[in-house]
Amino acid sequence: MKLFHKNDTPPESYCQGDLLYWPGFYSNQQANEFYSACVEQLEWRQEQIKMFGKQVTIPRLQAWYGDADAKYKYSGLPLTPLPWHETLLTIKEHCQKQLNTHFNSVLANYYRDNNDSMGWHSDNEKQLGLQPTIASLSFGQERKFCVKHKCSGEKINLTLQSGSLLVMQGDLQQNWQHALPKSTKPLQGRVNLTFRNIHNLESS
Numbered sequence: 481m482k483l484f485h486k487n488d489t490p491p492e493s494y495c496q497g498d499l500l501y502w503p504g505f506y507s508n509q510q511a512n513e514f515y516s517a518c519v520e521q522l523e524w525r526q527e528q529i530k531m532f533g534k535q536v537t538i539p540r541l542q543a544w545y546g547d548a549d550a551k552y553k554y555s556g557l558p559l560t561p562l563p564w565h566e567t568l569l570t571i572k573e574h575c576q577k578q579l580n581t582h583f584n585s586v587l588a589n590y591y592r593d594n595n596d597s598m599g600w601h602s603d604n605e606k607q608l609g610l611q612p613t614i615a616s617l618s619f620g621q622e623r624k625f626c627v628k629h630k631c632s633g634e635k636i637n638l639t640l641q642s643g644s645l646l647v648m649q650g651d652l653q654q655n656w657q658h659a660l661p662k663s664t665k666p667l668q669g670r671v672n673l674t675f676r677n678i679h680n681l682e683s684s
Contacts, residue, residue, distance in 0.1 A: 511643030515619035530556030546585025583675040594667035598660040
């Protein structure tokens with residue numbers, strides 16, 4: 481896997497699985513405005529997922545928005561999209577223009593403090609396709625983002641800044657896992673928006 485920063489020239493092919501990172505995709509003022517709008521206006525829920533045969537409450541709040549047919553399911557949790565919110569549409573358009581791709585949905589996560597987290601996983605559901613492009617926006621508190629190779633155990637840690645854009649694409653989901661761990665020090669809230677394209681398998 482390769483990590484490309486804002487001023488790097490991305491390769492023509494992403495088949496090895498790559499991370500692209502733009503730390504200042506939005507200004508501090510824009511990031512603060514988007515953070516407040518998301519926290520105050522999105523319909524947050526604390527869901528339960530299935531892990532090792534048991535129902536577990538996830539340690540964060542989340543919301544699923546998108547096109548009407550962008551239904552998604554992970555870890556036994558079915559998600560029916562809420563209609564697009566104006567703020568989410570604005571950010572989606574910015575990402576689509578930057579990456580020259582299309583997204584039909586977004587999974588929003590709200591990490592309220594240092595105790596909220598995301599465990600090790602890959603976004604490799606069939607509905608996402610073999611080589612999904614996922615655009616991840618961060619607003620609010622900086623948090624550590626970890627990536628681990630499934631076979632070698634190699635790890636890469638990044639500090640995701642407010643207003644940053646992180647893109648995962650190519651074979652990354654097949655070969656790597658990622659996580660956002662808890663922290664021992666007090667932290668403020670963070671909103672993470674992960675834009676993706678859901679394929680309707682029933683109609684394909």
